[in-house]
Amino acid sequence: MIRVEHLIFDYPGHRALNDVSFQIAPGTITALVGPNGAGKSTLMRVCSGLERPFAGRVSLQDIDVHASPREAHERMGYLPDFFGLYDEMTVRQCLEYRAAAQGVSKEKQCEAVDLAAARMELTDRLSQRAGELSRGLRQRLAIAQATIHNPVFVMLDEPASGLDPEARIGLASALKTLCAEGMTIIVSSHILAELDDYSTHILMIRDGTIIEHAPLHDLGNAPGEHVRIAVTLAEPDPRLPLVLNAVPGIVVERADDRSALLSTNGGATTRQALLKGLVEAGLPVVEFSAERPGLQDAYLARMRAAGGRSAISPSK
Known part of the structure; x- marks a missing residue:
């Protein structure tokens, strides 16, 4: 164009x-x-x-x-x-x-x-x-x-x-x-x-x-980008925290037998491994959503990496 x-x-x-x-x-x-x-x-x-x-x-x-x-x-x-x-x-x-x-x-x-x-x-x-x-x-x-x-x-x-x-x-x-x-x-x-x-x-x-x-949509796909992931099961299963803790590269911020909130810097490969582990364990996953970094987060991260200072407003 x-x-x-x-x-x-x-x-x-x-x-x-x-x-x-x-x-x-x-x-x-x-x-x-x-x-x-x-x-x-x-x-x-x-x-x-x-x-x-x-x-x-x-x-x-x-x-x-x-x-x-x-x-x-x-x-x-x-x-x-x-x-x-x-x-x-x-x-x-x-x-x-x-x-x-x-x-x-x-x-x-x-x-x-x-x-x-x-x-x-x-x-x-x-x-x-x-x-x-x-x-x-x-x-x-x-x-x-x-x-x-x-x-x-x-x-x-x-x-x-x-x-x-x-x-x-x-x-x-x-x-x-x-x-x-x-x-x-x-x-x-x-x-x-x-x-x-x-x-x-x-x-x-x-x-x-x-x-x-x-x-x-690509801003959170590169390795090194911090991504938060929400996991929800259709019904409670006490194995959920155990399965999550067994996946390398994942930090479990909160987990019970029905849902969990995770974070990772491992990129798409780590998220794929996590989802695969949940499915292979037979857990009834109904939600698996990665929180894409917003424009504000992406802007601040890139400007910090470039050594610049922000003079832009998240909202007004």
Whole structure:
């Protein structure tokens, strides 16, 4: 979908991006996280073609973003951290104006407006002035404007900034809808709990350098990652604690004849051995669930390993 190769970007006296390379797969929602000043907004501006890097290349579906910006912009949407709306215009007028600016033909503008409004649950607000909307609805309108031309790739910088909890839930639902409709999304935010609700991948950046880029579901699969496991039996069996204590690499935090809570740093192989031992012992296992590290846990662990400090909020 999008390929970033060896990006270098300098501000006077400061290197904001230092040899940044990664690829984003289609149909994913990537959480872009890092401390303040890590280079997140700069990376988005470079990927959108609004800033030209000192070195490196950004390509979207094999289109060089900086060599052919107009062609690339037809396929991407971008919402910066600070955005403006025409407060005196209605929601419909705002969307019509943006559709025309994005090159949507006049014959298709009405359909595009209706679809964008429906996606963001703004259909009943089309005749309302943008200046009368709540912050959450203004955020939805801004995203509708950024996606009205059905881009394949969307970048959102701090889209949940200042939103109340209900508005954040609505935003998460809207982003999942966009992804289900075929859009690939990168979202930058300081609110890790919010990103954990809908992200499929994580992209960590610190001091202009990529620290980690991986699917969220893989974060607890590598050896050395601390994982907690819950085990529950269909009926009590006094052998459960004995079987658990016989498996190497497992720490039994709590166990009785019906359930247990365990922890391990042994990775997938150790968990496989544990489950195999329970089944071979004839224990009636009805639950065997590994607690995947959340985005917050993964972020803090990777930043500690990289020698960095966190400046990001678990919740807000």
